[in-house]
Amino acid sequence: MSKYADKKVLIVEDFTDFARAVGIMLRNIGIPYSDTVTSGEAAIQACREKKYDIILSDYNLGPQKDGQQVLEELITFNLIKPSCVFIMITAEKAAAMVMGAIEYQPDSYLTKPFNNQTLKLRLDRAIEKKLTLNPIIRKLDKNSWQEAYKLCDEVIESSPKYRSSCLQLKLDALRGGKQLDKAFKLVTQLADERVTPWILKCLGNIHYQRGELKKAENTFIEMTENFPMVIEGYDLLANVQHKLEKPVDAQKTLQKAVERSPKPLKRQKHLGQLAEQNNDYDTMTHAYRQAVRYGENSAFSGAEEYVKLAKSIGHILKGNTNEDRKKLIAEAKSLFNQIEQKFKQDPCAQFRGVVAHADFSAIIKDQKSTDKYKEIAPSLFEKVEEHIGANESIEIAQSLKNVGLSQLAECVIEEAVEQYFDDPAFIKQASKITSNKHLIKNAKKADKLNNKAVKFFKSGDFVSAIELFIEASEIAPNNVNIALNHAQALLKRFQKKQENPQDLYNSEDILAEITRLPLTDPRYSRYSELLRLNQLMLQKVE
């Protein structure tokens, strides 16, 4: 019996004759049964119902989701087990790699046409590699950097053919554990051996992590110049340039990337964001149009690109444009419609959409619509439960002010300032919108207290830290960062002395107050980790 006989296999291929041919090949190499679906959507559904060991997916799946999008969604939504081997079938491997988002790579590629032998070989190799490297990846996923590092050395010793993969993982482990000097030493040593795209990527990332942004920029420039078709280089470069406050350069960089690879949603959205900052509304419109278009089949599409596209159309209509105004207005209106339909379950998206709609109606001097959406905006704001993001708050407040809803604008800004006072770029913009000078002054005060407390925390003086966190939280009781810091300090103090369980009850109360943090917020994982630790310690006490 073949070692594959009991494997569960899924074939994703829109061309049914070819799918049948693959099924026959699988039988020939000892896999008697396999499931076949003909679209990406059906593949996602199939993976919800059954846990597959092997997925063979064509990259090109017709008009809807492509193979790369299928892979991204399966990983993000946890629909495949970590040991599942995903093989991408392509007409051209290189083209598929250029078009895809870099974070999600299949385990192997198979180029058409292929025969039984090649299929079997690819499967054998991909499965063996996965089995060998999976223990390291599991350690990395758990942030066990030391153990991952040690495992890398062991695997290099026992399976030298995975040396370069292990070295990559080793660098991930060093960077994760913030051993940047050691990582830098290793990467320069490797770069001397050979400069490859991933070496440059890694070197640039280490510079970035060390805060040496200029050096990071130069490294990524070198990467894009030497390997102009490795698109990830442009994304990395644009990020650094954005951080260096060179939005014009960053925009140019991303324009080169989307020329070569327009599909990734994140890239188009970043480009749109930069173009907005640069007041380049043609580019902004184009980027968000693409984002809406490519997002159509994606599970990652959000209200953001719809609102932004409508906003940039508004900007164009404000100026003297040669474009067909009627057509643009119709496009924007259809976007507002889509927000209403597609994101029904998301109160924040609804609020944002209606505010943008009112603002847009004012731009095109449609008084009736402006009044209509102005009237419903406040009640929609009441329904928003989660914290609205920093940038979104600025956008919404600005639009509210444009249509004369100043009071509501102040409410939105007030909440946001309390939440994001530690983001200087945000505070700068917020202070332009609010007329409440007291608000900004308080935010700065809370920020100072929080920073001071963090210093005490880092030096191990949890008592002083906690005192200051209490003071800061009085100024900004809803601020998630302060709450998390405060809770963490309480847990630490308890861990150190093991005597006052009151610390645990207090931190439990603080964490329980955090009810409006969206799952998508970057702080969410820290929040749930603290919650878990807190529960664990409480169990021991009780």
Place this chain on the structure above:
Amino acid sequence: MQKNNDDIFNLILASTVHDMKNSLGMLGQSLKSIFEHIDPAAIDTKANNLCGIVQYETSRVNNSLMQLLAIYKLENEQLPFNPSYYNLYDFLDEQRLLHLPLLEAKNIDCEIDCDEDIEGVFDESLLGTVLENIIGNAIRYTKNKIAIRCNQNDMLEIEIADDGSGYPEQMIKLEGNYIHGINQSSGSTGLGLFFAQKIAEMHKHKDQNGSIELANGGALNGGRFIIKLP
């Protein structure tokens, strides 16, 4: 507008290639199925040889298609070049397996002489296309043996040797000007060599460049193709 036309052309090119490759895949698979439906006793050497020819010509069309596409992209600065570390034995073994049905049909012995732990730095899909073509040609011109050998000293060196009658003298003399070897009347393999040279040259390290070399003789006393990568 020019830019737009390029985009449309690229799109047409990509979808046509995808289509053609599906067809080539179906061709191979259908041939296999035909054979499965025939009484095995009825399959004689001649049928096997004919099957081998269809397989060979299929992979030749596929390979030419890939080379053509790559050269088009190279001219337009769109050819992805993404070198990385690969295990050399695995890579060469896979190249051999691609041709296995034909090697078996023609009863050609193809051996690989390569240390199993060597890692090389190269662009896998581009070098794969190069070697697929060279091995395909070796199968065409050899008598009964092909040897794939590789070693790594200063440069990574891969040699594909056969025991056929060797490369024509005028081809060896081209030494790097393989574009002149493309000759319609002789149906020469110039495209393959031209492509191989281009791809070799893309591989750079410090001040070294890759190159290719043709020779006759060696242990098998036939044609020898050597590609050196820094």
